[in-house]
Amino acid sequence: MLKVFLLLCACGAGAAHAAPAETWIIALDRWGNPSYQTLTLRDDSARLDGELDGDKVDGERKGDHIEFSATGQDGARYLYSASLRDGTMQGSADYPDTNNPKARAHHAFTARRLPQRPPGPPRRIDYTPLDYANVFSAQRAPVLTIWPGDTVHTTTIDSGGVDEKGITRALFGNPQTGPFFVAGAAQGDTLVVHLRRLRLNRDYADSLDSIVGRALTTGMAAKTAELGKPVRWTLDRARGLAWPEQRSAAMHDFSVPVRPMLGGLAVAPGDGPPVSTGDTGRFGGNMDFNEVVEGNTVYLPVQQPGGLLYLGDAHALQGDGETSQYALETSMEVEFTVELIKNKAINMPRVESPTHIMTLGQAGSLDDALRAATAGMLQWLQQDYGLSMSDSAQVLGSAVHYSVANLAGRSVGVAARLDKSLLKRR
Numbered sequence: 167m168l169k170v171f172l173l174l175c176a177c178g179a180g181a182a183h184a185a186p187a188e189t190w191i192i193a194l195d196r197w198g199n200p201s202y203q204t205l206t207l208r209d210d211s212a213r214l215d216g217e218l219d220g221d222k223v224d225g226e227r228k229g230d231h232i233e234f235s236a237t238g239q240d241g242a243r244y245l246y247s248a249s250l251r252d253g254t255m256q257g258s259a260d261y262p263d264t265n266n267p268k269a270r271a272h273h274a275f276t277a278r279r280l281p282q283r284p285p286g287p288p289r290r291i292d293y294t295p296l297d298y299a300n301v302f303s304a305q306r307a308p309v310l311t312i313w314p315g316d317t318v319h320t321t322t323i324d325s326g327g328v329d330e331k332g333i334t335r336a337l338f339g340n341p342q343t344g345p346f347f348v349a350g351a352a353q354g355d356t357l358v359v360h361l362r363r364l365r366l367n368r369d370y371a372d373s374l375d376s377i378v379g380r381a382l383t384t385g386m387a388a389k390t391a392e393l394g395k396p397v398r399w400t401l402d403r404a405r406g407l408a409w410p411e412q413r414s415a416a417m418h419d420f421s422v423p424v425r426p427m428l429g430g431l432a433v434a435p436g437d438g439p440p441v442s443t444g445d446t447g448r449f450g451g452n453m454d455f456n457e458v459v460e461g462n463t464v465y466l467p468v469q470q471p472g473g474l475l476y477l478g479d480a481h482a483l484q485g486d487g488e489t490s491q492y493a494l495e496t497s498m499e500v501e502f503t504v505e506l507i508k509n510k511a512i513n514m515p516r517v518e519s520p521t522h523i524m525t526l527g528q529a530g531s532l533d534d535a536l537r538a539a540t541a542g543m544l545q546w547l548q549q550d551y552g553l554s555m556s557d558s559a560q561v562l563g564s565a566v567h568y569s570v571a572n573l574a575g576r577s578v579g580v581a582a583r584l585d586k587s588l589l590k591r592r
Contacts, residue, residue, distance in 0.1 A: 189280040189349065191471055194259060196273050201437045202304050202471050204352055207234060218244070242267070246275075253279040280311055280349060288315030288503075298323060298341035298478070302432045302451060303440035304470040308347035311472075317362065317503040318346060322478045325429070330367040330497040340430050340443040340452055340479040347472035348504050355468040356507040357433055357475065363501035364426040364460040364480070371399040371408065371482045371494035380532075380573045381489050399494050401482055408482055408494060422483060426498060429454045429479030429488075431515075436469040443478070446528040446577045450515045453579060454493070454572040455526055456484045457517050465507075465516035475504070487573040510549070514542045517581075524583040526571055535580040536568065543582040552592040561588070 207216040214225035218236035225234025248257025255277035263269035327336035409421040432450035484493035527538025571579035
């Protein structure tokens, strides 16, 4: 897959020195299926040169028209022709046919120009959402372009689409804030999300008096048939406590300390149909892992240009597994900082706290999720700590802890964690 940033000079052909490069994102329409690509071009007196995913690119510019080509590692030739107008690009790409290497196929494409990085140090940006996403997708236009080191302060709404004022702002189903385009992020990189601040911004949350079927025996399931009723929780933000508004006599003194978390955190998945914000995958998603909290760092594998970071489904508190189907669903104030690890691919989401490293396996069964979490931890130990497979097996056998992260979704999650004090990062 060709992943594209287009860096193109904005100066005239007669300029003595090239102007600062410009960045574009190209959307290629292949038989009705969009894909997003990367490219670097330098404009030197109407001649263009650069790279396309490491492959040499050459071409020419005539006024507002450009043509360029690249040869892939497989020897295939890719030809582009486009016109430029008001920061946009529109044209056609000539590609090898996917089924017949001797035939060619023409695909329309468009492109948008990204802003230049503002001068000075990393920024802190206040972003007020205007709308929300109910799918994780590369096809949704980014709400904001940010750069590594930047910090964003924003808000989320609850899983039902309700904001901090009690107003419905989006369709239920874990609507997400975003996506945020992280300049420079490309497939094969790792996006690092530092959760600086997760704070409740209203005084109630909603849940159910339910127990998910995966956590019940057959006999117990029959006894819980009457469950599933809504439960409204009071959130005492000053004291950091939560309790059901309607408590039984036996629950009269029951309250729990809140621990705000994000149930949803994801980058856009790879090319293909959009993924529901209720689902999970290698890209993250509706992970419902109660360690996605303030002070921790989440690592996500970039699969699209810019990563395209989504966040939402805030919980005031959630026990392991989200066994009540809905946790304490609420809205939230969020502040995060992004970084990039270039040319480092990870298999699945990772979470790091001040004391532990954690990998999150997500799959259709607990067995498969356990295997995925273990594989992710093995990869982390080998990549960052220089351990052999034998070393890693010894560490897991003596020190790993597993927890059930999520039982409530179509997929389930299992987390593997290790105490960082036992390990020495190389």
